[in-house]
Amino acid sequence: DIQMTQSPSSLSAAVGDRVTITCQASQDIGNYISWYQQKPGKVPKLLIYDTFNLQTGVPSGFSGSGSGTDFTFTITSLQPEDIATYYCLQYESFPLTFGGGTKVEIK
Amino acid sequence: EEQLVQSGAEVKKPGEPLKISCQASGYSFRSYWIGWVRQMPGKGLEWMGVIFPGDSDTKYSPSFQGQVTISADKSISTAYLEWAGLKASDTAIYYCVKTGVAASSRPRHWGQGTLVTVSS
Numbered sequence: 001d002i003q004m005t006q007s008p009s010s011l012s013a014a015v016g017d018r019v020t021i022t023c024q025a026s027q028d029i030g031n032y033i034s035w036y037q038q039k040p041g042k043v044p045k046l047l048i049y050d051t052f053n054l055q056t057g058v059p060s061g062f063s064g065s066g067s068g069t070d071f072t073f074t075i076t077s078l079q080p081e082d083i084a085t086y087y088c089l090q091y092e093s094f095p096l097t098f099g100g101g102t103k104v105e106i107k
Numbered sequence: 108e109e110q111l112v113q114s115g116a117e118v119k120k121p122g123e124p125l126k127i128s129c130q131a132s133g134y135s136f137r138s139y140w141i142g143w144v145r146q147m148p149g150k151g152l153e154w155m156g157v158i159f160p161g162d163s164d165t166k167y168s169p170s171f172q173g174q175v176t177i178s179a180d181k182s183i184s185t186a187y188l189e190w191a192g193l194k195a196s197d198t199a200i201y202y203c204v205k206t207g208v209a210a211s212s213r214p215r216h217w218g219q220g221t222l223v224t225v226s227s
Contacts, residue, residue: 001169034213036152043202043217044152087152091213095168096142096154 002026002090006099012107019075021102023088028068032092035064035073038101039084047086048073080106109133111203111218118224119193126189127221129203136184137161140210143177143188144202146220155201157210158186166210193225 003026013019023033031051036044046055048064051071061076075082083106088099114128129141142157156167160179167177176189186203200220206212 032213038152043220046214049213089152089213091211094157094166094211096211096213098152098154101151 001095002029002093002097004088004090004097004099006088006102008102009100010103010105012105013078014107015078015080017078017107019078019082019104021073021086021088023066023071023073023090023099025069025071025090025092029090029092031067032090033064033066033071034089034091035062036087036089037082037084038087044087075104078104078106109205109216111205111216113201113203113218113221116222116224118226120227121195121225122192123225124189124191125193125223126187127201127223129186129188129218131184131186131205134205136179137181139208139215140206140212141179141186142204142206142214143175143186144204144214145171145199146202147196147199155188157206159210160184160186164210193223195225195227197223198225199223 005024035048038044047062052064063074065072085101085103087101110132112130137160140157143155145153155171158165158177160181179186202220203218204214205216
């Protein structure tokens, strides 16, 4: 199985700060990674797919980059409504595997 | 509009069997893989396995092989996740997801989740 190492596991940032989350895959996954946002009690919401493609309706303040084994998810300017847990997901091969999650809080 | 509607919350005792469901609508159910995702209380997301309703081809993540059974009834566009005997550690929210045309396709649509609570 491909392991996805996501970091940090939690972070605290001020409104307006740039926030960066990383995922490292245990082997080359090409660009087959997506990023999800999950708020408490809610279904995970797709933000980014195929490394950098923004899902329809998702604000442009979210972005993704990377290739191969190292990937980055960025919130350009943190807003109160961005408080959530974020997960990466690789789908280069079965079984799909999620990163451990990053809980984002406001400082 | 594509929809996945899951069965309601369940409260069970250890050792009891359980089958939860996921009814699909708005697309060709038999043509796309359906997966199941577990989220234990306060924990992350885990991919359990997938099924292709067209021919019932099923694949399990190693951690879930032998622990659950995934099935589908294409005549009623419904996928199932089943336990022969529940354990307290099966307490979690279970999501069904519509993926794509390959077993490793990414999720395209999520059900609302089914909370399973196992307690004596």
